Amino acid sequence: MGVHQSEINGVKPLIEQRADPFIYRHTDGCYYFVASVPEYDRIEIRKASTIQGLSEAVPAVVWRKHETGMLSANIWAPELHFIDGKWYVYFAAAHTSETNEGLFDHRMYALECGDADPLEGEWVEKGQVRTAWESFALDATTFEHNGDRYYVWAQKDPDIEGNSNLYISKMSNPWTLTGKQTMIAMPDLDWERIGFKVNEGAAFIRRGDRVFIAYSASATDFNYCMGLLEASADADLLDAASWDKSPVPVLTTDELLGMYGPGHNNFTVAEDGETALFVFHARTYKEIVGDPLYDPNRHTFVTELLWTEDGRPDFRASVAGLQLPHEEASS
Template identity: 75%
Template sequence: MEIQQRALHDIQPLIEQRADPFIYRHSDGYYYFVASVPEYDRIEIRRAQNLEELVTSTPVVIWRKRETGILSANIWAPELHFIDNKWYVYFAAAHTTETNEGLFDHRMYVLENENVNPLQGSWMERGQVRTEWESFALDATTFEHNGSRYYVWAQKDPNIEGNSNLYISKMSNPWTLTGPQTMISLPEYDWEIIGYKVNEGAAFLRKGNRVFLSYSASATDYNYCMGLLEADADADLLDATSWRKSQTAVLSTDESISMYGPGHNSFTVSEDEEETLFVFHARTYKNIIGDPLYDPNRHTFVTELLWTADGRPDFRSSVEALARSLQ
């Protein structure tokens, strides 16, 4: 008997109007959720014991932007990490002056909280993460691998044409880089340079004997898409030649399921921690009035991450499975 494949339907968001989503499942059994809010003026955290309850859980604002100067505009892409029994939030913020509204003038910052519950306690500003240049920088993530802590971020090299490249460095503590800072990817393929020359929003994943960094590229409208870097797990991650890059986008707009501009993802795990989950944002329509950055309807989607036969993350099949699961 021939098995009939279920039809694709328009994908539906888990949480509306939250871009750059980051979900972390902690050892206390809670999922913690942070993301860019449409107003770009604050950082909030919500938590729940399952993903569905994140939708209705009450966000707690842990930090608000300043009125002027540094940290006063465009609060973007927070990530929440638990390191050495403390909570850290990594985020990007711009500074404003009388003549500058802070767009594309971001730096990267860190907050710290010693409380067991990050929705409580006090958050200390650990300050700016300093890199080789004082230039546009954003979308930092951090991970531990083979006994070392790494930091990956997007930044504008003043000597390279384009908006942002991806860099990696080791950390001496959760807010300080140490040693060499290596560029591991710059926008070079046609799908990475539509509107803007962008590589940003990296997310780390390990499976078997390989490590992966997914990332996003091009402008934040329907041209936004995802690429993938991979390296051997025992390679020197600070050596740019260790990383191999996908020559085509691994996820992009799919009008058949009303998914436009997918990207800026993170990874989490299922409640039983048996499956990896793929978290990303996208819009459900193509045409945008005005600057895409100020369109609030980038929504958070979550689906099980599927894998190719040769052990690589299969983002397209994962999203198609989500579309088929809807009635």
């Protein structure tokens, strides 16, 4: 495959060859970055005082896959969270297999670090985050809302056609679900079923009296795209009826911008502590040789999250005006 420009709308990515990006701004003012690496064999964390600084930050490898067993292949989509004074990484992993039959039999896991610096501290495996089924599961995220901690993930229900739906549950601790588990979205629209029938990669954001979950759909080639769920901020988030799904995708491939297969996003905040930022991955070319999952060129982009007049995230406008956040001038 030849050399490709890794730019969208003339803007270079924040970090090349990092898919499923996740950026967290901690109370120390620093930004922390995790993502899937092309080898799918480890979890790295980067730290910098600015968003732009993440591009040059030296990654620290905090965990590597096992040689055998269920934690030995396809380490996907880590997220880093700080909960009750400790660090947690959520990720998905599969197992090695001579016939490759198990390579996509993922389960979700949690790591814990009680040290102040997650790049240098000791990480402990807390085990599998167990759900109602033993089936393909991945792309977990967590958030606190109105005094409760929630966990949202993608999973295959053995009784439902398709690859993965989105589910939500409360948590009794950072690695244990409690109470009912509710399906809040399934790939029932045509644009969610291209190549694979997929809803995955959930990311939560609140604005005013509404909450939103952005997610990704379809195969991981140029058909990959984003959808949006929304609910009232005071609604019961465990009630599927509380959530409304956008009937159309909110972000898709845009050949004019040079953006292909955008998705698996998250949200963070700019250095002013207020401006929301949209973090996502995308390729900068359409044609892929072989399985898209093994094409390494899904790059991390970051831009200001813009909003529509009626208060919804405007992903298309955010990307159309793509501009990587600059470091604030020092006084």
